Amino acid sequence: MPGDAYVVRTPASSANVGAGFDVLGLALDVYADIGTGEPLGRATALDEHHPASVAFSEFGGTGAIWMRCRIPMARGLGFSGAVRVGAAALAAVQNSTASDTAIVEAADEILTATSRLEGHGDNAAASLYGGVVAYVDGRAIPMRVGPVLSAAAVIAWIPDVVTQTDRSRRALSTTVERAAAVQNIGHSIQFALAIEHDDPELLAGATSDRIHQRDRLPLVAGAETALRDGVEAGAWCGWLSGSGPTVAFLCAADRIAAVLAALPPAGHCNQLAIDRLGARLIET
Numbered sequence: 001m002p003g004d005a006y007v008v009r010t011p012a013s014s015a016n017v018g019a020g021f022d023v024l025g026l027a028l029d030v031y032a033d034i035g036t037g038e039p040l041g042r043a044t045a046l047d048e049h050h051p052a053s054v055a056f057s058e059f060g061g062t063g064a065i066w067m068r069c070r071i072p073m074a075r076g077l078g079f080s081g082a083v084r085v086g087a088a089a090l091a092a093v094q095n096s097t098a099s100d101t102a103i104v105e106a107a108d109e110i111l112t113a114t115s116r117l118e119g120h121g122d123n124a125a126a127s128l129y130g131g132v133v134a135y136v137d138g139r140a141i142p143m144r145v146g147p148v149l150s151a152a153a154v155i156a157w158i159p160d161v162v163t164q165t166d167r168s169r170r171a172l173s174t175t176v177e178r179a180a181a182v183q184n185i186g187h188s189i190q191f192a193l194a195i196e197h198d199d200p201e202l203l204a205g206a207t208s209d210r211i212h213q214r215d216r217l218p219l220v221a222g223a224e225t226a227l228r229d230g231v232e233a234g235a236w237c238g239w240l241s242g243s244g245p246t247v248a249f250l251c252a253a254d255r256i257a258a259v260l261a262a263l264p265p266a267g268h269c270n271q272l273a274i275d276r277l278g279a280r281l282i283e284t
Contacts, residue, residue, distance in 0.1 A: 007034070008089045010086035011278065014077060017191065018191060023135055023136065024134055026274055027275040028272045039068075040068060046066060051080050055091075056091050059092065077156070085128045111128055121138065128140065131143065148198045149198055153253060155271060157247045157267045158270065159267035187208050190206040207237040212240075217240055230247065236252070
């Protein structure tokens with residue numbers, strides 16, 4: 001109810017996974033907390049213009065909100081999608097049952113609203129549902145993540161530059177060759193099957209892309225080298241996360257050290273994992 005205190009936690013995300021431009025996303029275990037009431041920890045009060053505040057208001061939330069966030073901005077890890085989803089979910093909780101049930105019941109509406117605010121839905125879908133998802137025709141299709149890939153590491157190589165999604169999109173070609181489209185369709189299906197079958201061997205080559213990465217990778221110093229060297233060092237697959245600049249990899253636990261050692265020194269590395277839960281209420 002309005003006036004009560006709630007906190008919703010939402011995971012970061014990596015979208016445009018390889019060939020899945022504007023379709024494939026996966027949730028990561030680094031989080032944004034959005035709350036009402038007294039701020040917790042190192043929280044920041046949000047003004048009415050913040051993306052989270054806009055989403056909170058549009059979804060019927062009332063009162064002031066705050067944010068405590070470890071997701072870096074403009075690094076291709078879904079900051080804006082996560083905070084918008086968290087704020088809309090917070091509004092749903094505030095105006096309903098004050099439980100995770102409210103988020104589940106409002107999930108379709110949350111995804112529609114936040115995807116409209118984002119301009120695309122792959123990040124929002126991953127942050128809302130967790131795991132690995134496909135965003136298709138305005139709805140999220142979650143994939144089953146089995147025990148092998150649940151235990152996988154997601155290595156994020158993050159250079160000290162930022163990328164603005166709108167500017168990055170303007171760098172993309174307005175046309176796609178038929179051969180490139182066919183290749184991307186095949187590789188995105190391959191990636192989905194690898195996830196569904198919990199088969200990391202199927203990930204080899206599954207994130208190869210000819211629609212957006214070839215235009216975006218040269219814009220980030222060291223990104224092409226990082227992508228090549230991480231895979232050669234034993235990662236199952238790698239991709240430009242979102243519109244960059246982060247390059248992400250999926251790899252087995254016994255290859256983490258080798259992959260980390262192979263990545264260029266021009267960026268710092270985070271060892272993450274797939275978040276399985278998505279947006280959830282953590283405080284009432």
